[in-house]
Amino acid sequence: MTSQAKVAIYPGSFDPITYGHMDIVKRAAGLVDHLIIGVLMNKHKNPLFSLEERVALIEEAVHHMPNVSVQSFDGLTIDFAEKVHARMIIRGLRAMTDFDYEFQMAHTNQTLNPDIETVFLSTGLDFSYVSSSVSKEIFLYGGDVSKLVPAHVIDAMQRKVKQIQEDA
Numbered sequence: 001m002t003s004q005a006k007v008a009i010y011p012g013s014f015d016p017i018t019y020g021h022m023d024i025v026k027r028a029a030g031l032v033d034h035l036i037i038g039v040l041m042n043k044h045k046n047p048l049f050s051l052e053e054r055v056a057l058i059e060e061a062v063h064h065m066p067n068v069s070v071q072s073f074d075g076l077t078i079d080f081a082e083k084v085h086a087r088m089i090i091r092g093l094r095a096m097t098d099f100d101y102e103f104q105m106a107h108t109n110q111t112l113n114p115d116i117e118t119v120f121l122s123t124g125l126d127f128s129y130v131s132s133s134v135s136k137e138i139f140l141y142g143g144d145v146s147k148l149v150p151a152h153v154i155d156a157m158q159r160k161v162k163q164i165q166e167d168a
Contacts, residue, residue: 006031008088008119011038011077015047016153017058018135020127024092025061027121029068036084037062041074048136048160060152078109081116089118094128 010028014021014037029035037058041051049057051072062068073080081089089109091102099120106118123130135148139157146154 005033006088007034007036007084007086008032008090009036009038009077009081009084009086010090010092011040011073011080013040013042013045013047013132014054014058015045015049015132016054016135016149016157017061018127018130018132018149018153019147020092020094020123020130021132022061022150023124023127024090024121025065025068028090028119029065031119032088033067035065035068035090036086037068037070038077038080038084039070039072040077041072049156053156053160057153057156061150076112077105078112078116081109082113087116089116091118091120092123093120094123094131 008028008031010025012021025035025037039051039054039058047054055070055072058070062070071084077089091106093099093102102118102120106120109116109118130148135145136157138148139145139154140161145157149157
C-alpha cells in the first residue's frame with residue numbers, strides 16, 4: 001500500500017457486530033482504499049464476547065470485502081489511527097443522542113492530531129434502531145435477532161450462552 005492510499009479506521013467494541021455496523025462498513029469501504037475495523041479492548045465494559053471472538057466474528061462478516069481488514073487495539077483511538085497511518089476515523093450515527101458524544105470525541109481527536117479527520121456516516125434507516133446492546137438483550141430474552149445480526153453471530157451467541165450456563 002502506498003503512502004498515498006486513503007486509509008480509514010472504523011473503531012468500536014462490536015459486541016457483537018450488527019447489520020447496522022455492516023451498513024457503515026460497506027459504505028465506508030467504498031470511500032477509501034483500505035478500511036481497518038478497529039476492535040477496542042474496552043476495560044470499562046463487560047463484553048459478551050472476548051476480544052479474540054469479536055475479531056473472528058467481524059473477520060467472518062467482512063471476508064468478502066477485499067479492502068477491509070480487522071485489528072484489535074487498546075488505548076486511544078487517535079493513537080491507533082496514527083499507528084496504522086489512517087487519515088480518517090469513521091463513526092456511525094444512529095440518532096441525535098449519538099451525535100453529542102461523537103461531536104465531542106471528534107473535536108478531542110482533532111485537538112490531539114489535526115491531520116486525522118473524523119467522518120460521520122448516518123446509519124441507513126433500516127438499521128437506525130440496531131445496537132449491539134439491544135441485540136444482546138433481545139437475544140438473551142429469547143427474541144428473534146435475525147434482522148439485527150448475521151447468522152454466524154446468532155450461532156456464536158447461542159454457543160456463548162450455552163457455555164455460560166454450563167460454567168455456572
